[in-house]
Amino acid sequence: MKNNQALTMYPLFFDPIYKKAEMKKIDGKDCICYQEDFWGTKVEEDGSVTFTMEAPKAETVEVSGFGGTLGTEKIALEKQANGLFSKNVKGILPGFHYHRWFVDGVQVTNPHAPFAYGCFGANNFFEMPREGQDFWYLKDVPHGDVQIHSYVSTQNDHIKKCYVYLPPSYRENIDQKYPVMYIQHGVGEDETSWLWNGKLNFIMDNLIAEGKCKGMIVVMCSGYAFRDDEEAVFFPGDFGRELTEDVIPYMEHTFRVKKGRMHRAMAGLSLGSAQATQIVSRFQNLFGHLGVFSGVRDEETERILAQFAEYPMQTVLMTAGKGEKDLDKKQKIYTDQFEKLGAAGGQRSYEGYHEWHVWRESFRDFASLVFQKEEPEDGSEPVFPYEERKLSKEQLDRQTFAEHMLMSDPIHKGLIHAFDEKGRPCGRYREEHPGAEVTDGKTGTARFYLRADGAHDVELNLWGMKSYPMEEGEDGWWTAEVTGIEKGFHYYNYIVNSANTVDCNAPVGYGGFQAVNYLEMPEEDFEEYRIRQVPHGTVHYEYYKSNSTGRTKLCYVYTPAGYEEHLEKRYPVLYLQHGGGENEVGWIWQGKLANIADNLIAKGQMKEMIVVMNTGYAFPENGEYHHSMSAFLQELPESCVPYIDSRYRTIADKDYRALAGLSMGGMQTQRIVFTYPELFGWAGIFSGGLVIRDDEVDYTEVLLNPEAFRKQFHMLFVACGKQEWSYESTVKNEKEVLAAGVPIEVFEGYGYHDWTFWRHCLNAFLRKLF
The missing domain is CATH 3.40.50.1820 (Alpha/Beta hydrolase fold, catalytic domain)
Known part of the structure; x- marks a missing residue:
C-alpha cells in the first residue's frame, strides 16, 4: 500500500482496502472488526504480481492478458488449502494490463480485483509501474477540479454524462477564460476511461505544476451516438453532430471558454482518433489542434491538408505504440506534410502496443504542445445556441435504472471486427444481453443473463433472497427468471463453477467489500430518485x-x-x-x-x-x-x-x-x-x-x-x-x-x-x- 495511489486506484474504489468485517472477541465481548482479505491482483514491492481467486470446488484457475504487452498466454494458478487459487508471477512488463480469469476453462471476472470499463464491459486490470516514469502519478501538487455534467444528445434523445477537468486556477481566477480540449476514448471504452484508465487529471495537474503546459479545460465524453434506426459501421452514430450541436454549446454555455478555433483542440485514441480526425475534417472552422493516438484516417487527413491554407492547423500530433505494426510509418507520411506547412507536433512512438500506457504518453505530449501561442479570441465566431430538448419520462426512467459508475448510458454492444478494401476498420456492432431485465414490475419478475460458455454449474445469488440455479441456453448464455423481487434496489452476484463473479454487462457497484452487480425493481410511487429534467447540480x-x-x-x-x-x-x-x-x-x-x-x-x-x-x-x-x-x-x-x-x-x-x-x-x-x-x-x-x-x-x-x-x-x-x-x-x-x-x-x-x-x-x- 506504499506504492503511489495512482497504481492501485480504480473507479469503484479510489483507495481500496482489501478487508472484510468479522466478529471478534475484545475484552470478552463480541465486536465487529476488520480483518485482512485477499487482493485479487496485487503488484508486490519486488515488481512481481500475485494473482488470487476463490474457487473452492474448481479444478483449475488461470489468468491471461487481452494481448499487447501482457500477451494472451494463460498462467495456471496453484490451489491452496483455503479454497483460494494463487500464483506469484515475475517478469511482467510495465503497463496498464487488462486481464481475464478462467475457472475450469470458463471466462469470469474477479470481484476482488480492480475494475475498469473496457472491451464493452467491466473488466479487471492492474498497473505495473515503469521505473523512472511518474508523470501520471498522484503527486502533492494543486489538483484541478473534475466535474460530472449531463447534457441531452440530439442524436438519440439520451441523457449523456461527460467528465470535465478544470485547471487549479479556474476557481481562483474568476475572470479568466480558458481554451478547451475535447478528447475521446477508444472502441469498447467510455467517458470514464481517460480519467480512470488514462489518469488524465493527474497528468494535467503535474504538467501545470511543472510549467509544461497551459491551463486548459479538458472534456471527456462517451463517443457512442447510436440511433435505433441505423446500423452503424465503425463510427457509432454521428458523434460529430452530437459534439458540435450538444456538447460544445453546453460547454460554452456553462464554462468560461475562449472563442475561436485556435482555442479548441480535438484528440482521441483508436476509434476516438478516427472520430477526432473526422470531426476536425468536417468542422475545420472549429478546431486548430488535432491529436491522433493509435490511428490514422487517409481521406479525412488529406481533406485537412487540402484546406490548410484556409484553415491552418497549429498542432497535429500523431502517435503509436512501437508494437503497432507499421502504424508509425503511415502516420509519419502525414505529419511530415503538416510540419512543412508549419504545424507543430510530428509523429512519436512509445513502448507498447494498442494500450493505455501508450495513450498516456501520447496525451502528455499533446497537452504540452497545444495552446502554446498567444492567440486573440475570435470575436466573429457566432455564439453556439444551447437549449436542452425535452425527453419522455419513460426514457429518463430507463436511464435511471441502467446507469452505473462504469457507464452512465450503457449500450450493451459487442464489436464484429472487419476491414474495408483499404485496410481501414469498418466493424459492425452486435447487440448483447443487458445482464438483467425487469420483465414484469407488478409481479417483481426479472430475467438474468450471464455468458459462461462451457460452465457446468451457474447460480444467481440474489442478496437478501436466495440462490437460483441457472439454465444453459444458446451461445453460452445462462438464464434464470425470478419472481417476487420486492420494489427497489437489489445486489446480486453469480457463482460459476464455485467461483464468485460478476456480470460484465450489468450495472456494477461496490458492496459487501467487493464489486457486485445490482438491479433496480422500479418503485412507481417514488419519483424523487429518478432522473428528471430539472436544473442539475x-x-x-x-x-x-x-x-x-x-x-x-x-x-x-x-x-x-x-x-x-x-x-x-x-x-x-x-x-x-x-x-x-x-x-x-x-x-x-x-x-x-x-x-x-x-x-x-x-x-x-x-x-x-x-x-x-x-x-x-x-x-x-x-x-x-x-x-x-x-x-x-x-x-x-x-x-x-x-x-x-x-x-x-x-x-x-x-x-x-x-x-x-x-x-x-x-x-x-x-x-x-x-x-x-x-x-x-x-x-x-x-x-x-x-x-x-x-x-x-x-x-x-x-x-x-x-x-x-x-x-x-x-x-x-x-x-x-x-x-x-x-x-x-x-x-x-x-x-x-x-x-x-x-x-x-x-x-x-x-x-x-x-x-x-x-x-x-x-x-x-x-x-x-x-
Missing part, C-alpha cells in the same frame, strides 16, 4: 490529505445548480456517509443522491446545500483506530471538514453543518457529532441504531436532557426499517429519549437494511435539514 472529485493515515482521500462533492453563477452566495454543508462494506461511490450511484437533491430543490422542498461523500475507512499504520469505525472518527472532522471549508463557499458554522450516514456511517455519525459538538448542529442516523449508553460511551447528559440537547442540536434524525434486525432495540431507545422530552425526529416504515430504505431516509431527512 454538479458532482466534483476532491482530493485531500488524511491527517490520520497520511494518504490522499477522494471525496465526491455535490453542489446545487447555480453554485457557479451565484458567486456571492454561501451554503450549508451535509457530510453523508456510506455503510460497512461500501465506499465513497455509494451515495452517488446506488443512493441516487444527486437525483434526489436536484428534484427536491427544483420543487422547493429542500434547502440548497453542498453534500460531501467520503470513504469511511482510515487505517493508520500504527494500528490505533476504533475496531469497527476506524480512524475516520478523527479524519472527517480534523482533515476533511477544514479542507471543504477552504475549497467551497460554505457557511463554516455548526448551525449550518450536518453529518449523516447509514449503518456503519450512522454509527460513525453519532460518535463524531458527540465528540465534536462544536462542529455539527444537525445529524442523521439511518439504520445505525441509537446509542444512549454502552460500554464505550454515555450520552445520557444530552439525550435525556432537553435543555442540553437543544444547545447542541437543531435536529437529530433517527431512522430504522421495520424489517431490520435492529428495529426493536432502536425503537426502545427512541422511546426512552422521547419520554425524557428530547425532540428527536423519528423515521420508521416498511424497509430492510438496504439502499431502497436509505433512499427514503435521505428523501425525508433532506426535506427537514437546515
